[in-house]
Amino acid sequence: xxKPTPLGFGLGLRAQHYAEILNxxxxxxxxEVISENYxxxxxxxxxxxxxVRERYPVVMHGVSLSIAGTNPLDLNYLxxxxxxAQRVKPKWISDHxxxxxxxxxxLHDLFPVPYSEEALQHVVSRIAKVQDxxxxxxxxxxxxxxITYESSEMEEWDFVAEVAKRADCWLLLDINNxxxxxxxHNFSTxxxxxxxxxxxxxxxHLAGHSEGKHHLIDTHDQAVSEEVWQLYERALQKxxxxxxxxxxxxxxxxxxxxIAELNRARSISASIFSKVAA
Amino acid sequence: xxxxxxxxxxxxxxxxxxxxxxxxxxxxxPAHGKKSDAFGIxxxxxxxxxxxxxxxxxxxxxxYIGEKNFSQMAKKYIEAYPSENPxxxxxSKHLPEFLKSYVAFEFNPEKQELAALELALNDAFDSADxxxxxxQNLSETEQSEFLKTPLHIHPSSRRLKFRNNTTSIWxxxxxxxxxxxxxxxxxxxxxxxWRQGTSSxxxxxxxxxxxxxxxxxxHATFSQICELIAFMDGAETASLRAASYLKGWVEAExxxxxxxxxxxxVK
Numbered sequence: 001x002x003k004p005t006p007l008g009f010g011l012g013l014r015a016q017h018y019a020e021i022l023n024x025x026x027x028x029x030x031x032e033v034i035s036e037n038y039x040x041x042x043x044x045x046x047x048x049x050x051x052v053r054e055r056y057p058v059v060m061h062g063v064s065l066s067i068a069g070t071n072p073l074d075l076n077y078l079x080x081x082x083x084x085a086q087r088v089k090p091k092w093i094s095d096h097x098x099x100x101x102x103x104x105x106x107l108h109d110l111f112p113v114p115y116s117e118e119a120l121q122h123v124v125s126r127i128a129k130v131q132d133x134x135x136x137x138x139x140x141x142x143x144x145x146x147i148t149y150e151s152s153e154m155e156e157w158d159f160v161a162e163v164a165k166r167a168d169c170w171l172l173l174d175i176n177n178x179x180x181x182x183x184x185h186n187f188s189t190x191x192x193x194x195x196x197x198x199x200x201x202x203x204x205h206l207a208g209h210s211e212g213k214h215h216l217i218d219t220h221d222q223a224v225s226e227e228v229w230q231l232y233e234r235a236l237q238k239x240x241x242x243x244x245x246x247x248x249x250x251x252x253x254x255x256x257x258x259i260a261e262l263n264r265a266r267s268i269s270a271s272i273f274s275k276v277a278a
Numbered sequence: 279x280x281x282x283x284x285x286x287x288x289x290x291x292x293x294x295x296x297x298x299x300x301x302x303x304x305x306x307x308p309a310h311g312k313k314s315d316a317f318g319i320x321x322x323x324x325x326x327x328x329x330x331x332x333x334x335x336x337x338x339x340x341x342y343i344g345e346k347n348f349s350q351m352a353k354k355y356i357e358a359y360p361s362e363n364p365x366x367x368x369x370s371k372h373l374p375e376f377l378k379s380y381v382a383f384e385f386n387p388e389k390q391e392l393a394a395l396e397l398a399l400n401d402a403f404d405s406a407d408x409x410x411x412x413x414q415n416l417s418e419t420e421q422s423e424f425l426k427t428p429l430h431i432h433p434s435s436r437r438l439k440f441r442n443n444t445t446s447i448w449x450x451x452x453x454x455x456x457x458x459x460x461x462x463x464x465x466x467x468x469x470x471x472w473r474q475g476t477s478s479x480x481x482x483x484x485x486x487x488x489x490x491x492x493x494x495x496x497h498a499t500f501s502q503i504c505e506l507i508a509f510m511d512g513a514e515t516a517s518l519r520a521a522s523y524l525k526g527w528v529e530a531e532x533x534x535x536x537x538x539x540x541x542x543x544v545k
Contacts, residue, residue: 036365042407043434044476064364070284077364102287106361107294108327108369109320111287114304119283146319147305151282184316186309214311215319 003170003202004091007057009262009269010245017255018048025055026259030091032245035062038088039080049088058090059203059243061172064106065095067130067140068113068123071102078133085134092202094139094172097123097160114149115159120166127167139170139202142192144180144209144218156181157195164200171196173242174205175235176228180216193235201239206232206265207247221250224261229268236272244269293317294324295360328356328369335370335400338451339392351380367404371397388460391444398436398471399478405434410531416524428497430534434473437491438480439466445482474531481530486510490523494533500524 008029013021020026031052038049052058064077085093098110113119131137142160154162164171173196182189206229208222224232224246236242246261289300301317308316329352333340340348359372374397377383377390410432416424443461450457468488471480483491489510490503498506500520508516527533 036367039365040367040404043402043404043473045404046407047476066364068283070287074364099287100364101361102284102291104360104362105291105295106364107291107320107324108331108361108366109294109323111290111320113283114286116282122283146316147301147308147313149286149304150306151286151304152306184309212319214308214315217319 001168001199003199006241007059007091007243009266010059010243011255011258011262012061012245012247012249013049013052013058014248014252015045015048016252018052020255022048022051022055026255028056028259028262030057030059030243030245032059032061032247033088033090035060035081035084035093035095036064038084039077046087053088058088060085060088060090060093061141062093062095063108063110064100065130066098066100067095067126068097068111068119069099069102070122073126073129078130082134085136092139092170093134093136094141094170094203096141096143097163098143110143112143112145112147112149112156115152115154115156116149117153118151120159120162123163124166127163127169131167131169137169139172140164140167141172141174141205142177142181143174144177144184144216146184146215146217148185155187155191155195156185157192161195161197161200164197169200170202171200172203172205173201173235173239174207174247175232176205176207176209176224176247177218179225179228179231180209180218183216189231190234193231193238196239198239201242204232204235204239204242204244205247206244206261219250220247223257224264229264232265233268233272236269241269241273290317290320294321325353325356327366328352328361331366331369332373336373336393336396338396338448339389341451342392342447342457343389347382351377351382354380371401373397386460387462388442388444388447391438391440391442392448394438395440395444395448395469395471395480398438399480402434402436402471402473402478405473408433409535411528411533411535413525413528415535416528425501426499428499429494429503430497430536431491431495432472432532432534434478435495435532436471437488437495438469438471440469441466445469445480470532472530472532479530486519487523490520491527491532494527 010030010032011028013031013033038045096110098112101107178189178192206224207220208224210217210219244265246258248258286304289304292298293301302313305313332352355373355376358376361369374390374394377393383389441462447457468483469480470483486507490507493503493506504517504520507520
């Protein structure tokens with residue numbers, strides 16, 4: 001099992017930045033696109049994607065696969081995803097370890113599952129089907145969560161590690177999600193990072209969150225917090241130079257602000273690995 | 279299979295979209311706050327997110343009716359139309375239909391028309407790609423061949439009929455200007471919405487051009503269009519009028535260049 005070659009430091013491709021990216025070819029190593037934004041018949045979104053794809057490596061990241069959902073897998077959705085992948089030729093395809101709806105009710109949110117053997121078997125079997133259909137390993141991302149279940153039988157990090165092992169899939173480790181869930185459920189973020197298997201992680205997400213009355217909320221609408229930068233440093237020390245991106249979905253700032261954040265990630269990584277080399 | 283998981287997901291989904299409290303049986307006591315605080319983040323997020331999808335797709339309507347009215351309208355729409363597609367892109371498509379019976383807008387028909395215009399513009403924006411006939415295509419085609427070639431309208435095109443000055447209201451809102459007072463028109467307005475390049479556009483149509491464009495949608499030939507509009511007004515100038523429409527449609531990229539129509543298509 002050979003992991004894909006690391007891509008370096010990337011950003012999420014957002015419509016607000018199309019023109020600047022295509023006019024200035026900024027020093028961003030790669031882009032992550034939200035798959036659903038390009039699962040449309042035609043027009044500007046696909047043209048922009050094609051133009052960016054000609055210049056940069058691209059990774060596809062979905063939000064609606066509902067890999068833990070109990071409805072049958074949505075074959076129409078999967079067919080569209082496969083069509084898009086054939087067009088984009090992404091370095092890899094990712095989605096979340098969650099369910100997003102049931103019985104025709106699409107909740108457009110990332111609901112966690114109980115960390116139980118039953119859920120584990122269910123998720124593993126669905127990842128296998130999706131990987132067979134797409135003809136490639138997919139990467140599964142840990143989500144931020146605000147609830148836990150009475151029926152959970154193990155820790156989230158053990159569940160995540162076991163999913164990756166049994167389903168033979170990659171992991172996308174969202175450092176901010178580890179931090180948010182760690183606060184919300186009062187668990188050790190270090191224990192989470194320590195338990196995730198090195199040979200499965202192909203990508204990191206970094207993002208900002210907000211403070212609610214009782215919980216941290218995974219809003220992606222502000223800069224990465226200092227605590228998340230610290231956790232990122234610890235993750236790099238464990239996992240090595242993993243493909244990293246800044247994920248911003250709301251209150252989107254000028255591209256230069258995001259590049260500045262990305263450069264901080266570069267700098268942290270360079271500092272760690274130059275010490276290792278020395 | 280997964281009976282416990284199925285029950286959990288059913289109960290939680292129902293608790294998000296209705297006032298059911300079934301979620302409480304499944305979730306553990308949180309580290310901070312109460313169960314309802316923790317689950318409330320998902321419940322609140324559901325309405326917030328769907329409202330945001332609507333706001334993104336109906337920017338002019340939102341500006342026109344104001345934030346408070348838009349939120350109230352969104353709440354009613356969300357109750358009437360749970361999301362049926364995993365892709366958020368399609369969530370808002372029923373809004374114009376919903377507004378036809380939305381009591382709060384009963385005496386403001388321009389609001390429903392404004393929504394219909396925005397939906398058509400959105401749909402044209404990312405509709406299927408298709409090369410458009412160019413003036414060069416026309417100049418390279420034998421006239422006798424062209425006259426009997428069925429025409430095809432661009433797949434991005436949509437047609438609307440408005441009874442109010444909605445397009446003037448939309449245009450003002452688009453320029454961030456004060457919109458005119460709404461009023462009913464003396465006669466119904468025919469509109470075509472389509473995508474030119476990567477931008478959605480609309481144009482008002484006179485009766486004759488609307489009829490001619492309907493014929494194009496039915497794959498009429500240019501000869502048939504000439505015959506058709508000869509009935510509308512002076513037969514002696516029908517060919518000239520039809521040629522003028524044709525030039526306008528081609529320049530606007532409103533005609534599809536299909537291989538079967540003999541146009542090898544340059545966009």
